Amino acid sequence: MKTIVITGAASGMGLCATKKFLSQNWNVVMADFDSKNGQVKADSLSKEFTNSKVVFKQTDVSDAESVQNLAAFSHKIFDKIDAIINNAGIFVSGALHEIPENSWDKIMNVDVKSIYLMTKSFVPDMIKNKSGVIINTASVSGLLGDYNMAAYSAAKGAVTNLVKSMALDYGKYGIRVNNVAPGPTNTPMFQKNPQETIDKFIAASPINKIVEPEDIAATMYFLVSDDARSITGQNIPVTAGFGIYISQPQ
Numbered sequence: 434m435k436t437i438v439i440t441g442a443a444s445g446m447g448l449c450a451t452k453k454f455l456s457q458n459w460n461v462v463m464a465d466f467d468s469k470n471g472q473v474k475a476d477s478l479s480k481e482f483t484n485s486k487v488v489f490k491q492t493d494v495s496d497a498e499s500v501q502n503l504a505a506f507s508h509k510i511f512d513k514i515d516a517i518i519n520n521a522g523i524f525v526s527g528a529l530h531e532i533p534e535n536s537w538d539k540i541m542n543v544d545v546k547s548i549y550l551m552t553k554s555f556v557p558d559m560i561k562n563k564s565g566v567i568i569n570t571a572s573v574s575g576l577l578g579d580y581n582m583a584a585y586s587a588a589k590g591a592v593t594n595l596v597k598s599m600a601l602d603y604g605k606y607g608i609r610v611n612n613v614a615p616g617p618t619n620t621p622m623f624q625k626n627p628q629e630t631i632d633k634f635i636a637a638s639p640i641n642k643i644v645e646p647e648d649i650a651a652t653m654y655f656l657v658s659d660d661a662r663s664i665t666g667q668n669i670p671v672t673a674g675f676g677i678y679i680s681q682p683q
């Protein structure tokens with residue numbers, strides 16, 4: 434039985450990915466800053482999915498010691514970690530000059546540095562095992578600019594390019610690395626937008642929808658599975674067609 438560590442697993446895409454992997458009989462280590470929600474979700478999922486094991490570990494992905502503790506915890510319970518999903522992320526709004534310095538530092542730490550810390554803690558064992566799969570959650574905001582998204586675009590732009598270097602450096606050890614780049618997706622993070630903004634995003638999709646977190650989870654599962662054995666170093670947009678046009682859909 435295979436084991437995956439998923440960050441940001443207490444909510445949204447990370448929670449959906451947890452359910453997807455459990456439904457396919459993977460063991461899951463759920464990591465999240467939100468210990469209350471995370472533990473409640475893990476307890477309920479362990480009753481629902483009895484063929485595999487799901488555990489929760491409170492983790493701040495931007496803190497080196499906390500990520501090291503997550504790795505020690507995961508390796509103590511499971512012999513081998515087959516895959517990790519670096520999914521935890523935050524959003525900071527504003528034009529560049531309006532963003533407080535501590536918010537800039539925070540988004541860089543949570544959305545970008547976290548991948549460095551997770552890599553330092555989990556990849557050495559994958560190198561020893563000569564196998565592993567890494568997925569990072571990037572964003573369409575790493576590919577396109579948008580109003581009041583300077584810090585988020587910069588952070589996700591870094592993740593968009595990082596995947597290539599990771600795939601190059603770790604390919605020789607049998608480790609594949611890919612990004613999923615969601616468009617506007619119906620999670621608690623996105624639901625904070627006013628309805629007017631949500632309607633604008635729906636109208637900007639040629640198929641008139643926003644992405645559901647289950648769609649992201651399905652893509653993550655595919656990219657981790659052996660069906661994707663020839664895919665590495667890619668940034669896979671899952672956007673409901675958002676941003677593919679010059680003229681807006683009519």
Ligand code: NAD
Pocket residue numbers: 440441442443444445446447464465466467492493494495520521522523524543570571572573574614615616617618619620621622623
């Ligand atoms: P969400 O807010 O529903 O879930 C994010 C989870 O990350 C939360 O449970 C939160 O507690 C956790 N988290 C935040 N900071 C953390 C930290 N320091 N350490 C550990 N956990 C932490 O959001 P979501 O929409 O599911 O977002 C998942 C990923 O998708 C993020 O990286 C986000 O940037 C990205 N994304 C979201 C959208 C969207 O429209 N929802 C679009 C593109 C990309």
